[in-house]
Amino acid sequence: MTAPAIEGWFTTGPDPTLTGERCTTCTTVYFPPTIAASGFCRNPACSGEEFERVQLSRRGRVWSYTDAQYQPPKPYSAPEPFEPFALAAVELPEGIVVLGQVARGYGVGDLKVGAEAELVVEPEAVGDKLIWKWLPLGSGHVTELGEEADQ
Amino acid sequence: MSARTSGPGVAVAGVGMHPWGKWGRSFVQYGVHAARAALTDAGVAWTDVDLVVGGETVRNGYGGYVAGSTFAQALGWNGARIATSYAACATGAQALDTARARILAGLSEVALVVGADTTPKGFLAPNAGERWDDPDWLRFRLLGMTNPAYFAMYARRRMDLYGATSEDFAQVKVKNSKHGLNNPNARYRKEVAVEDVLASAVVSDPLHLLDICATSDGAAAVILVSDDYARRHGLVDPVRMKAVSTVTPTFPNTVLDMPMLSTDSSGGVEPERTFKESLALAAYEEAGLGPEDVDVAEVYDLSTALELDWIEDLGLCKRGEAESLLRAGDTTVGGRIPVNPSGGLACFGEAVPAQALAQVCELTWQLRGQAEGRQVEGARVGITANQGLFGHGSAVVLTR
Numbered sequence: 001m002t003a004p005a006i007e008g009w010f011t012t013g014p015d016p017t018l019t020g021e022r023c024t025t026c027t028t029v030y031f032p033p034t035i036a037a038s039g040f041c042r043n044p045a046c047s048g049e050e051f052e053r054v055q056l057s058r059r060g061r062v063w064s065y066t067d068a069q070y071q072p073p074k075p076y077s078a079p080e081p082f083e084p085f086a087l088a089a090v091e092l093p094e095g096i097v098v099l100g101q102v103a104r105g106y107g108v109g110d111l112k113v114g115a116e117a118e119l120v121v122e123p124e125a126v127g128d129k130l131i132w133k134w135l136p137l138g139s140g141h142v143t144e145l146g147e148e149a150d151q
Numbered sequence: 152m153s154a155r156t157s158g159p160g161v162a163v164a165g166v167g168m169h170p171w172g173k174w175g176r177s178f179v180q181y182g183v184h185a186a187r188a189a190l191t192d193a194g195v196a197w198t199d200v201d202l203v204v205g206g207e208t209v210r211n212g213y214g215g216y217v218a219g220s221t222f223a224q225a226l227g228w229n230g231a232r233i234a235t236s237y238a239a240c241a242t243g244a245q246a247l248d249t250a251r252a253r254i255l256a257g258l259s260e261v262a263l264v265v266g267a268d269t270t271p272k273g274f275l276a277p278n279a280g281e282r283w284d285d286p287d288w289l290r291f292r293l294l295g296m297t298n299p300a301y302f303a304m305y306a307r308r309r310m311d312l313y314g315a316t317s318e319d320f321a322q323v324k325v326k327n328s329k330h331g332l333n334n335p336n337a338r339y340r341k342e343v344a345v346e347d348v349l350a351s352a353v354v355s356d357p358l359h360l361l362d363i364c365a366t367s368d369g370a371a372a373v374i375l376v377s378d379d380y381a382r383r384h385g386l387v388d389p390v391r392m393k394a395v396s397t398v399t400p401t402f403p404n405t406v407l408d409m410p411m412l413s414t415d416s417s418g419g420v421e422p423e424r425t426f427k428e429s430l431a432l433a434a435y436e437e438a439g440l441g442p443e444d445v446d447v448a449e450v451y452d453l454s455t456a457l458e459l460d461w462i463e464d465l466g467l468c469k470r471g472e473a474e475s476l477l478r479a480g481d482t483t484v485g486g487r488i489p490v491n492p493s494g495g496l497a498c499f500g501e502a503v504p505a506q507a508l509a510q511v512c513e514l515t516w517q518l519r520g521q522a523e524g525r526q527v528e529g530a531r532v533g534i535t536a537n538q539g540l541f542g543h544g545s546a547v548v549l550t551r
Contacts (some may be wrong), residue, residue: 005293006283028403029416034284042199042415044402063407064311066355072295073276075288089298089407095417097407101294108356113311131293 165193179505181517
């Protein structure tokens with residue numbers, strides 16, 4: 001069984017979600033889920049110190065996107081030879097913009113600011129760990145949702 | 152004395168640089184060269200300097216971590232007060248702010264602010280090691296998210312929202328390369344055509360190699376003095392530093408910011424202004440001026456497209472209209488509001504702790520009418536802007 005590349009940031013399975021944290025005092029939602037460890041709500045008007053784990057919306061709208069056509073430096077692990085990959089920032093209904101690589105097989109031509117994207121989980125480019133990715137929706141490609149997570 | 156020159160401020164007595172480029176020298180040598188050039192420009196003796204503020208560089212070992220004392224020792228211990236600042240790309244501005252605040256408080260009269268760096272070729276990368284709680288390490292490890300990838304996200308948004316084109320971005324490079332032709336401190340002094348930019352390799356779509364600034368070695372230094380010292384020293388009609396803005400973002404920061412993987416949650420209500428807009432606003436408020444007063448701007452063109460963002464963040468035109476200014480030639484020297492007459496990072500390359508100081512050097516030469524070959528005629532008010540990572544950024548207003 002393959003494990004997430006980072007513990008506790010997203011769920012796996014057919015309908016994966018990012019795992020956020022919600023301040024129980026002011027209801028502000030945070031991602032990545034590192035706020036409880038720091039112990040204090042980042043909303044300057046709030047003195048909350050307790051947080052609950054929440055599943056973030058799976059779908060959002062593309063804030064922007066690009067790709068990496070040159071190999072990024074370490075600690076990124078790139079395959080040999082290097083394969084370019086796309087990146088997207090997606091705004092979720094919670095109002096959080098979250099970066100992620102774009103699902104394998106999709107590039108900048110499949111994306112547009114404002115278009116819909118959905119969270120999927122796929123293996124990393126190197127190794128067998130899993131990572132969250134953004135799947136462009138309505139781009140003309142036909143992909144069974146959840147297909148990547150089943151790999 | 153006009154309204155422009157009244158109110159609190161300090162005088163810029165002298166500025167200096169080491170020419171940027173790969174010279175194979177140490178950051179200390181670069182910094183000392185810039186410092187001595189600034190002292191000479193000011194006509195100030197090193198022994199008169201009572202405060203040294205060094206811009207820290209994390210790439211140069213212990214000497215870089217304690218840059219203030221490194222430069223002070225190299226110039227010869229003179230008993231000055233000392234400080235070192237690190238604020239990523241806003242390092243130089245934060246160092247200036249420290250110096251200016253001490254002078255305004257009456258605690259110092261003559262301050263040397265200096266920043267210098269030697270920067271490796273290629274992508275800037277995190278320090279070695281494995282740190283699962285370090286956002287800068289995580290963005291590379293989990294996503295392969297380089298600095299140009301962030302710049303490309305901003306660029307792509309301009310294209311999809313405002314109809315910017317790759318040709319527009321290339322035109323920024325064309326303009327800045329022309330501006331830098333006669334700048335003796337610029338590393339790249341060569342005309343570039345739109346076709347050159349478009350023919351260069353794509354690094355991160357839509358940005359080409361020539362849309363993105365190189366890394367470089369470089370140094371810049373500024374001598375700030377009190378009004379009283381300026382008078383006693385016979386400094387007539389000096390350039391004055393009217394504002395140094397180093398404000399943080401306000402929560403929620405909803406624009407994706409390097410090196411973060413995500414933004415704060417907007418909670419359904421977008422903040423009144425973005426981080427970069429607030430940097431400019433704080434500078435204007437402190438200076439008692441507005442965008443309509445600005446004659447010249449030096450902004451952080453880490454990418455060509457980013458220059459267009461900054462023009463709007465500084466209020467020099469409305470959101471989405473920077474391409475119109477560029478196309479009309481308004482941002483070229485000789486135009487309505489010249490931007491990056493120095494040639495910008497396009498011609499200098501990035502030397503992190505020096506760049507915000509280099510912007511102030513350029514505006515000082517512009518306001519004195521000494522920017523030979525790139526002079527903005529009659530410039531009286533200039534503004535700089537830059538954004539460092541992790542909530543750092545700055546804007547400085549100079550007047551004459």
